[in-house]
Amino acid sequence: MPLPFLTADRAFDETADNVPLPFDDRDQWRRPYRPGPWRVAAAALLLLLASYILFASVIIAFAGALPGAVACGAGAALVIAAALRLLRVGTWVSAQGVRRVGFLVTRTVPWAQVVAVRTTQQPVRWLGLPRTVQGQALMLVCQGGETLTAPLLTSHSADFLARGEAFERAADAVEAWAEEGRVTS
Structure with a gap:
């Protein structure tokens, strides 16, 4: 089964002359980097929890308490939806x-409104928690x-913690998309 979210970083790496925008269909929304191991691990743990909840709902249904089974099934569906949203x-x-997708809020900014995309040194949140580094x-x-x-990206997020080179590649890719978008707008 093809997993398109895993090919973004690989497509950037495999270009012969390191073209910043190696994609044929530029109208399709894509993430210019792979999800980090912390994000994937958290989603996997949520899916594991959902499997236990679904198993519990089956046991409750066989015990004859259908309202409880439905409630457990709905809870499992919410956990699965949270895991999928976490991956997005x-x-x-x-x-x-450019689109900044958060867990609850998504914001899209057209390239025509973008003046600059720049990397700065500043305190950033560690894994999205209140602690800053x-x-x-x-x-x-x-x-x-x-x-x-x-x-847009931080070096200590769930995607780039302990992956400095991946952060640099992703930042360069987003900057290249911004430059290309401002030229064509």
């Missing part, structure tokens, strides 16, 4: 613009000097 969190790019963040500056409150 990140920065996505296309010819239309010194790291790198990829910030998006829009017209009028407005900066997105949440950075």
